[in-house]
Amino acid sequence: MNVILTVLQTIAPVFLLGAVGFVWVRIGLEYKVEFVTRLAMTLSVPCLIFVALMKTRIDPAALTTVSLAACAAYAALTVIFWAVLRLGGLDRRTYLAPMIFGNTGNLGLPLALFAFGEAGFGYAVVIFAVMAILSFTFGLWLVSGGGSPARVLREPMVAATLLGGLFLWQGWQTPQWLTNTLELTGQMAIPMMLITLGVAIARLHPSHFLPPLGLSLVRVAICTAVAWAVGYGFGLEGVALAVTILQIATPVAVTSYMLAEKYGADADAVAGLVVVSTIVSVVSIPATLGFLV
Numbered sequence: 446m447n448v449i450l451t452v453l454q455t456i457a458p459v460f461l462l463g464a465v466g467f468v469w470v471r472i473g474l475e476y477k478v479e480f481v482t483r484l485a486m487t488l489s490v491p492c493l494i495f496v497a498l499m500k501t502r503i504d505p506a507a508l509t510t511v512s513l514a515a516c517a518a519y520a521a522l523t524v525i526f527w528a529v530l531r532l533g534g535l536d537r538r539t540y541l542a543p544m545i546f547g548n549t550g551n552l553g554l555p556l557a558l559f560a561f562g563e564a565g566f567g568y569a570v571v572i573f574a575v576m577a578i579l580s581f582t583f584g585l586w587l588v589s590g591g592g593s594p595a596r597v598l599r600e601p602m603v604a605a606t607l608l609g610g611l612f613l614w615q616g617w618q619t620p621q622w623l624t625n626t627l628e629l630t631g632q633m634a635i636p637m638m639l640i641t642l643g644v645a646i647a648r649l650h651p652s653h654f655l656p657p658l659g660l661s662l663v664r665v666a667i668c669t670a671v672a673w674a675v676g677y678g679f680g681l682e683g684v685a686l687a688v689t690i691l692q693i694a695t696p697v698a699v700t701s702y703m704l705a706e707k708y709g710a711d712a713d714a715v716a717g718l719v720v721v722s723t724i725v726s727v728v729s730i731p732a733t734l735g736f737l738v
Contacts, residue, residue, distance in 0.1 A: 456731055459555050462636055466643025476644045485637050490550065491605035493631030494570050496624065498609025501567035505614055507685060508571050514679040515575040518693050519545060521671050523583075529663065539711040542584040542704070543718050544664055547695035549573040551638040552726070556691060558635070560734055561684045568688040574606040576692075580700070589708040645699040646723060649716040657717035661696070661725045668694040669733065687737040694733060696722035 469476055501508075526544040530537050547553065550573050557569030581600055611617075618624065672693035676686040697718045705715040 453731075454559070456556070456559075456734070458559060459552065459639060460727070462639035463643035463646070466640035466645075467647040468643075469640070470644050470647040476641075478641060478644055478648075481637055481641050485634055485641070487601050489630055489634040489637065491601040492627045493554075493634045494574060494602060495605040495609040495612075496628050496631050497567055497570045498606070499612040499618065499624075501563070501613060503564060503567045508567070508610075508613070510679055510681065511568050511571050511685055511689060512575055514675050514681060514689055515572045515693070516579075517679070518672050518675040518689070519576070519579055521675060522668065522693075525667055525671065526664075529667075536711060536714075538588060539705060539714055540660070540718070542580070542587045543697045543701035543715050544660070546576055546580045546584055546698060546701065547668065547693065548642070548698040548723075549576045549692045549695055551642040551698070553692045553695045555635045555639060556695075556730065556734075557688050560691070560737075561688060565684050565688045568685050569692055572689065572692040574602065577602050578606075585704065588704045588710055642699060642723075645702075646720055649699075649702065649720050657714070657721040658725070660718060661722040664697075664722065665694055665725060665729045669729075690737065691730075691733060694729070696726040 466476070522545045523541070526541055527537065530540050530544070549569070554566065554569050554573060558566040561568075577600070581603075612619075619627065669690060672690040673686075676689045681689055697715070699719055702712060702715045702719050704710075705712040
């Protein structure tokens with residue numbers, strides 16, 4: 446019973462804030478997704494990442510191990526899902542990036558924070574940063590058929606990650622007045638991302654649900670198994686292992702749909718993956734947390 450209550454307390458804020466965004470759009474109120482997303486990704490999320498890394502008390506060596514484990518997990522998922530899509534005769538430009546990269550930002554960060562506290566949040570931020578870098582380079586190349594790796598260097602999240610890592614490594618701290626400002630700015634990120642996730646899902650209208658349901662079930666099973674195996678292989682345990690599994694197994698991100706729309710992939714198919722995998726996560730995330738907490 447205690448485990449059930451803990452899981453409910455963890456997921457309730459996440460899904461309730463997502464529901465706020467969903468209902469907001471359904472009742473006809475205006476919501477500028479582009480503006481909110483840009484505000485979050487260029488200001489609030491970078492502040493969140495920088496402060497989280499600067500203030501974390503986790504051993505830098507442990508964070509390095511988690512980073513390497515995340516890279517290894519995404520590499521393994523790339524190979525596995527490439528084979529799955531080839532066997533299924535599905536378009537890799539449309540499906541491969543969404544199958545590999547989950548919603549480690551909008552969903553993974555708040556889940557890690559509520560389930561595992563500041564320590565878990567520190568690990569989650571590192572995995573989110575790894576995913577963002579890979580997504581803006583390799584993932585973008587998969588969807589667009591090209592793209593410059595230099596683009597990632599212009600992303601504020603990457604700069605915030607590198608700067609936060611430097612402060613963590615050196616043990617530096619910003620002046621308290623600046624830390625308070627950055628922390629307050631970063632606190633906007635999680636509620637904004639969750640509400641925006643609900644808004645985006647409310648606006649997606651996939652034409653088919655059965656094919657994405659099968660892919661979503663296969664994806665969550667493979668992602669969970671790979672994250673577990675890689676975590677054990679890198680010697681992760683406790684909170685570090687739990688957060689790695691949770692982050693790698695998050696559902697397909699809404700940004701996958703935006704990229705598919707922008708670069709001419711099958712956006713409707715990706716929309717189906719986003720919606721259905723998020724619905725599947727209503728069951729899979731509590732089940733995973735119940736085992737990990």
